[in-house]
Amino acid sequence: MSSPQSILEHTFGYTRFRDPQREVIDTLMDGQDALVLMPTGGGKSLCYQIPALAREGCGVVISPLIALMQDQVEALCAAGVRAAFLNSSVPPEQAQQIEAALQAGELDLLYMAPERLLQPRTLAMLQRVQISLFAIDEAHCVSHWGHDFRADYLQLNCLHEQFPTVPRIALTATADRRTRAEIAQRLDLAEARHFVSSFDRPNIRYRIAQKDNPRRQLLDFIRAEHRDDSGIVYCLSRSKVESTADWLVQQGFTALPYHAGLPADLRAEHQRRFLREDGVIVVATIAFGMGIDKPDVRFVAHLDLPKSIEAYYQETGRAGRDGEPATALLLYGLEDVVKLGQMAANSDGSEEHRRQERNRLNAMLGLCEITSCRRQALLSYFAEELQEPCGNCDTCQEPPQTWDGSEAATKLLSCVYRTGQRFGAAHVIDVLRGSTSEKVLKFGHDELSTYGIGTELSAAEWRAVVRQLVVRGYLEVNSEAFGALQLTEACRPLLRGEEKIELRKLPTPTRRSAASGSRAAADIAPADAPLWEALRACRKQLADEKGVPPYVVFHDATLREMLAAKPQTEEALLSISGVGDSKLQRFGDAFLAVLRDFPPQ
Template sequence: MSSPQSILEHTFGYTEFRGPQREIIDTVMGGHDALVLMPTGGGKSLCYQIPALAREGCGVVISPLIALMQDQVEALCAAGVRAAFLNSSLPPERAQQIEQALLDGELDLLYLAPERLLQPRTLELLQRVQLSLFAIDEAHCVSQWGHDFRADYLHLNCLHEQFPSVPRIALTATADRRTRAEIAQRLDLADARHFVSSFDRPNIRYRIAQKDNPRRQLLDFIRSEQPGNSGIVYCLSRNKVENTADWLCQQGFKALPYHAGLPADLRAEHQRRFLREDGVIVVATIAFGMGIDKPDVRFVAHLDLPKSIEAYYQETGRAGRDGDPATALLLYGLEDVVKLGQMAANSDGSDEHRRQERNRLNAMLGLCEITTCRRQALLRYFAEELPEPCGNCDTCLEPPQTWDGTEAAAKLLSCVYRTGQRFGASHVIDVLRGSTSEKVLKFGHDQLSTYGIGSDRSTADWRGVVRQLVVRGYLEVNSEAFGALQLTEACRSLLRGEEKIQLRKLPSRSRQTESRTTNSAADIDPADAPLWEALRACRKRLADEKGVPPYVVFHDATLREMLAVRPQTPEALLSISGIGDSKLQRFGDDFLAVLRDFSREPTA
């Protein structure tokens, strides 16, 4: 047997162990079990690869994603390690060759998916060979409270029963105290030594912003800060994944979609390209990323709110594995709260499970709305204290301004009460701002005492108030009643004037956008008036042809942004707020014709 230090130097090319790596390796080398929590990029894999090479026999690695095994095995083979994987992607004759190599003692590491491992035939095969260890990677998958639950992981306690003398090491990058306890209990690791490294990833800059034309926000971020870099963009739905990937391609980026609904071979191809090509952006659901070894992912962007801080930490941790600077950008809005609340309410779990999902969502929202250091809050969630603000998150670099929101909060809460706690944020805000919309008039809400009392604030400002009151527990969103806002017991003190509340101000850019897009036609620059009228005439013509009101084609805010930006191509038009793929297809050519007629620059 070679020593761990010799293997580290000669096989993997490093001179020193990092953090607790050596202590973990010594524990497993001594035949003892270990539960390892180490952040992505912290060197978890060496903690089982080195003892597997140093001990007699073959190490068995349980990994949840078939698509990743080939890359992991190829990397090991390139380092001279005799490694292989067994999964359903192999032809029968190749699988038989690997099984024979295992029986002949010609493998150092064998990767298996949990469902493959649990087959009686596989367990019988493993009983016939000498094993150095079992490594259970992504061990948080065993937790039914977690974000990546895999039912097959629940049965891995059989390893302790059938192979009692083989040491086991369970590893994950993400687990709070409750999940750690569940891992230990479900995997029969009660006597395992726990190694909990710092969760801090100081090279990642955390930035969280409210949605304000998220496509444009993403485009500005990539073009100004990440040109040519590899990154991951997470979306909640498969449809949004595909639309966003298509749109990024139209903007000139090399973007690939990834979700569970795509054919397995296409998913594998996209993952392969991401791992092996430079400058590829993967747009994905959470189906993508677990165990990704690509070191130079420079950014992770979320276009929808993650379900929990665990999920957020796990997904953002895929950036900057090489230790170089990376950015995690999250864009969120009230619609995310409603959507995720509905998903939690409709989940198949018990009442307790749904409550826990809601609590985790509330914690995620709290991270979004805080005005103090985000890294301190993130680490505190994992029971780790950072003594000083990090200096590398948005709230440290640009401390958010706050304002006395006591009166505004009382107005909003009163309006929610006066409208019967049966309506969503948009309608309540319409009432506050004195809108004459059909819905406001239909329900007679123009007769309420709260009608128009919030006309001094923009729609975006009011949505910010709603979000923060939801996060702080003064309001709740009833997911079973179409997102209706409802008062909580905590709001009484605000309504009675017994409590004051400081709210976070919107970024200045959002305010500029709001003021630009809510200006009346009278505020149009005289030089722009001909184009403004031509755009309105085009809208009216299309609306008449379709038999719909003009706002069904585009809102005024969309026309104003066209006026300001003057897009000349379908791709540029698609970046305008209020224009999606369908409207681009139906109305894009007509408006582009108008815009090109008024272009200040000759078209090519």
């Protein structure tokens, strides 16, 4: 057996553990269980990969994501680790070969889908071989309250019963206190040590804006800041995914749809292209569970509101896994509130479950409408305190202006009351602004005392007032009555003039100057640009020859370090972070040849 430190250096090419990786690894090395919460890109995988290599036997990893298994196995094999996966995508003949390799002691790590693991024949096979540990990835899938619930995960407590001496580790990037407790209870991890890292992803810039021609907003954003970058665009429906992808193609981008309604082979092809080609944008449903380790996703954009902060955090967490700057853009509107409210009201489950869904949606809306630091609010939701504003979100960089909205709020609430609390925001705003639409005249609302008293605000400004009153609990959107606005008890002091309310102003639209290329390329000094492009071309050629994504060869961060240090010998190249013994042997000569063409000045 090698020591964890030796494996870190020679297999994975790093010199230092991040907190709390070493503690987690030592816990498993001692045969104890662990529950690990660590943000995406924080190094969760090493927490089980290293002890699986250091202990006798094969480590078994349970993951719900087929794409993630394949991705991680490719990366491990490139580092010289004997790894394989078993799931529904593996042909029977190949599965038999993998099982034979496991029983012959020829595997270090085996990834499995939960439904495969739980088959009686699989459990019987595992009883006949030496298992170093069980790793349960994406452990939040066990939670009924979570956004990714998987029924198969509820049966994984059988590992504790059938393999009582094998240490187990459960890992997730998203779980509040309630979900953590549910994971520990359902997986029989009551005695496990808990390791909770910071949820902060300081390299991600959070930006949230109201919808105002969202396609134009998305286009301006990509052209100005991420023209040549890989990114993910989330939409709520499959039809919107496909139409948005088609539209992005028309704008000159390489954009691919990805949702459960596409044929499996087409999804696999789109995923392969996203992993292996530069500058590909995937447009996906919010239920998109790609869960891949692609480190250089430079932006994640939501064109519809996520239904919870957990979902938002996990989906935005796919940006910037390499630690380089990335952006999370969210565009939302009142129509999102109505749609998600209807989904929550019509969801299966008890009234308590639906109430929790509504609470999570309200928390997500609160994050959208706050005027203080987004990151502080986001971390606070996960019971983590950030002492100072982050300086890397829209509200920190461009603090929103507020105004005394008491009179406007009173007008709006009165109009909701006068129209019988039976109409949606658009109709109420038409009445306030004195519209002569057929619907206003049909119901005689042009004769109400509130007709035409709100001409001082635009329709967009009134929609912002509605959103903020909904978020603050003065109004409710009745999803079962076609989105009708209805008053709550909380609005009485405001209507009586006993309470004032400060509202957020709509930002003045500003067009950013179009930038050529990506932010990552812009960070490269002009004198280093030829070497940078040569290193990337070398990586792409090697990746194509091996049939793997470029980052499986080396991450951008490793190429940047090569660019700065310009190593000329194998020993110097081995000192670069991310270059281990296996990668030096397989790729070292090719990169050294490139680097020697650009000797240090």
